Amino acid sequence: MGTNKAPQPLVNESLINELTTRxxxxxxxxPEMLAKELKSGRRLTAYLGIDPTMxxxxxxxxxxxxxxxxxxxxxxxxxLLVGDFTGMIGDPTDKSATRIKLSREEVLANxxxxxxxxxxxxxxxxxxxxxxxxxxxxxxxxMGFAEVLELASEVTVQQMLERDMFQRRLxxxxxxxxxxFLYPIMQGQDSLAMDVDIxxxxxxxxxxxxxxxxxxxxxxxxxKFIIAGELLADPSGxxxxxxxxxxxxxxxxPLNMFHKIMLWGDxxxxxxxxxxxxxxxxxxxxxxxxxASGKLSGKDGKMFLAGTIVEGLHGEKIAEQARHEYLDxxxxxxxxxxxxxxxxxxxxxxNIVDILVESGLVxxxxxxxxxxxxxxxxxxxxxxxVDWLVPTSDKKLVLQVGKKMHANFRNLSIxx
RNA sequence: GCAGGGAUAGUGAAGCGGCCAAACACGUCUGACUGUAAAUCAGAUGGCUUAUGCCUUCGGGGGUUCGAAUCCCUCUCCCUGCACCA
Numbered sequence: 001m002g003t004n005k006a007p008q009p010l011v012n013e014s015l016i017n018e019l020t021t022r023x024x025x026x027x028x029x030x031p032e033m034l035a036k037e038l039k040s041g042r043r044l045t046a047y048l049g050i051d052p053t054m055x056x057x058x059x060x061x062x063x064x065x066x067x068x069x070x071x072x073x074x075x076x077x078x079x080l081l082v083g084d085f086t087g088m089i090g091d092p093t094d095k096s097a098t099r100i101k102l103s104r105e106e107v108l109a110n111x112x113x114x115x116x117x118x119x120x121x122x123x124x125x126x127x128x129x130x131x132x133x134x135x136x137x138x139x140x141x142x143m144g145f146a147e148v149l150e151l152a153s154e155v156t157v158q159q160m161l162e163r164d165m166f167q168r169r170l171x172x173x174x175x176x177x178x179x180x181f182l183y184p185i186m187q188g189q190d191s192l193a194m195d196v197d198i199x200x201x202x203x204x205x206x207x208x209x210x211x212x213x214x215x216x217x218x219x220x221x222x223x224k225f226i227i228a229g230e231l232l233a234d235p236s237g238x239x240x241x242x243x244x245x246x247x248x249x250x251x252x253x254p255l256n257m258f259h260k261i262m263l264w265g266d267x268x269x270x271x272x273x274x275x276x277x278x279x280x281x282x283x284x285x286x287x288x289x290x291x292a293s294g295k296l297s298g299k300d301g302k303m304f305l306a307g308t309i310v311e312g313l314h315g316e317k318i319a320e321q322a323r324h325e326y327l328d329x330x331x332x333x334x335x336x337x338x339x340x341x342x343x344x345x346x347x348x349x350x351n352i353v354d355i356l357v358e359s360g361l362v363x364x365x366x367x368x369x370x371x372x373x374x375x376x377x378x379x380x381x382x383x384x385x386v387d388w389l390v391p392t393s394d395k396k397l398v399l400q401v402g403k404k405m406h407a408n409f410r411n412l413s414i415x416x
Numbered sequence: 417g418c419a420g421g422g423a424u425a426g427u428g429a430a431g432c433g434g435c436c437a438a439a440c441a442c443g444u445c446u447g448a449c450u451g452u453a454a455a456u457c458a459g460a461u462g463g464c465u466u467a468u469g470c471c472u473u474c475g476g477g478g479g480u481u482c483g484a485a486u487c488c489c490u491c492u493c494c495c496u497g498c499a500c501c502a
Contacts, residue, residue: 265454299451330452353465367445370460374446386466402445403452 007075007129009043019070019227023063023275025203028213028226037197037225038074046071046198046227047079049136049190051087052110056249057117059309060202063229063275065121067200068131072122078131079194080118082111085137086186111135117250120313139193140186151185154218155211160184163207188212191224198225232268232275254314254322255329261306262326266298269305277308343411344399352377352388359410361401376402379412390414 016038020031027034037044048064050057057065068078087107115124115133122131160181184207191199191212199209209226216224248260264272270288273279287304290296296304303323311319344359356368356377371377372386378400379388390397390412397412 259452262451263453266451267454297451299453302451302453364463365465366463367461369466371446374459376446402447 006043006077009038009041009075010073011039011041012074015070015074018281019067019074022281023066023230024227025230026206026226026228028206028210028228029223033223034198034225034227037223038076043076044071044197045077045079045194046200047081047134047190047194047196048200049081049083049086049187050114051083052107052114053087054249055110055113056251057114058250059248059276060232061118061250062121062309062312063232064200064202065118066276066278067227067229068122071198071200072126072129072131075129076198077129078122079196080114080122080131080133081190081194082114082133082135083187083190084108084111084135085140086183086190113251120250134194136186136190136193140189143189148182148185151189151215152182154214155185155188157181184208184211188215191216192219195220196224197222198227200227200229202231203228204231230271230275232272250313254310254318255325257313258306258310258319258322258326259329261309262302264302266302269298269301272305273308277305277312279308342409343413345415346390346412347415348390348392350390352379352384353386355390355399355412356401359399359412361399361408361410371401 016035019038020027020035024031046068048068050061068080072078084107087110118131119125124131124133187208188211190196192215196212196216199212201209206226206228209228213224213226216222248257252260261272269291270284273284273287274281287296287301291298291301306326307319307323310322314322342359344355346355346358352372353365353368356362356371357365362368362371368377369386372384375383377384379397381398381400395414397414399410399412401408
């Protein structure tokens with residue numbers, strides 16, 4: 001590493017404009033100052049930190065990764081930081097209770113897929129300006145108590161307590177672990193250790209990111225810029241993807257991703273296009289206009305959204321294929337024979353209740369019976385009841401529970 | 417350390433000796449309607465070889481009782497006062 005000569009930063013008005021205005025919640029100290037810095041010709045170092053608390057990155061990360069991508073295009077140095085050390089403490093942001101600490105093993109396991117998934121958006125293999133992957137345990141695990149105290153003295157308890165989520169917990173008499181106060185300090189130390197100029201993050205990270213700016217100002221005597229992106233939400237402010245089932249990870253298959261996006265409310269389309277795609281803002285304006293005038297239906301708008309997001313991650317060809325498979329899967333008449341269905345082996349005469357449990361589609365026999373009673377189970381698109389047994393004639397059957405997710409389908413291959 | 421209060425299913429929260437597998441709300445799942453969207457309406461939501469049957473659940477353990485989520489003892493954890501405090 002580091003044998004290449006650092007590339008010369010580009011000054012591209014439209015990219016810089018995109019970077020400083022699109023999907024932005026806040027830029028510190030100001031968008032203008034950031035734009036000015038980006039045009040200074042100095043090569044800047046920017047980073048996005050992600051705690052490996054989950055095994056996969058999700059759509060929420062896309063807009064921030066796109067910010068990094070823009071910076072990469074402008075030839076600035078970009079870093080994806082895996083918070084393998086901080087992840088073991090747990091960020092208190094937006095948590096009403098102390099977060100459960102993760103074990104070292106869990107953290108590393110979760111971090112494993114990040115590079116590959118983030119690689120769909122930022123380029124780790126660029127010959128001239130590759131993105132870098134760093135782990136913050138590298139410096140945080142080396143710190144002594146004296147250094148920690150030194151940094152801790154630069155942040156006041158009052159500043160910490162200003163945070164809503166701490167206030168809420170104080171009011172509700174919920175505990176606040178002292179280690180949670182140290183979280184922003186560790187994140188600030190990340191900025192110091194990498195000597196960054198820009199930190200990219202969600203608007204929920206503003207407090208933590210500002211601590212880093214404070215440290216940088218005091219210790220490096222320069223301004224660290226903060227690009228705080230908007231969080232994906234529908235117009236009523238409801239956050240997207242908070243529930244497990246609707247969580248779209250960058251590891252989802254294209255079809256799955258396409259389908260999950262189609263389950264979002266229609267109202268999200270413009271916001272999601274702005275955040276999660278690279279579609280030019282002028283195009284998005286047009287979509288908004290067409291949606292408002294009725295020229296584009298809510299459904300078609302969302303189809304477009306799903307196609308655009310999947311294309312951004314997997315390319316045009318695969319996106320088109322996902323679209324076809326989705327249409328195929330959802331058309332009422334066709335047999336839902338799609339690629340990549342999981343297979344379960346069954347024997348002739350086997351009872352449907354057993355099959356449902358053994359194939360992992362439902363968690364208990366009681367649950368299976370309940371679903372059967374409510375007409376939720378289909379074989380080859382035919383609703384079946386509790387008494388159904390594997391027939392002697394067919395060789396392959398498609399079993400479906402409910403009509404929602406791709407994951408609720410199984411190919412049944414019958415053995416003698 | 418002392419004195420009080422609390423721990424109930426995914427979450428919040430009722431229940432305070434039998435009618436409790438446990439109200440209600442949220443969430444989740446399913447059905448209808450749709451665009452396998454949203455909204456709305458309806459049902460379900462511990463498990464079991466489907467049973468107006470059995471088993472396991474109300475922080476852990478032990479007891480009282482014909483019978484305990486409910487009473488007593490004890491342990492663990494949390495909260496609130498008071499005391500102590502580098």
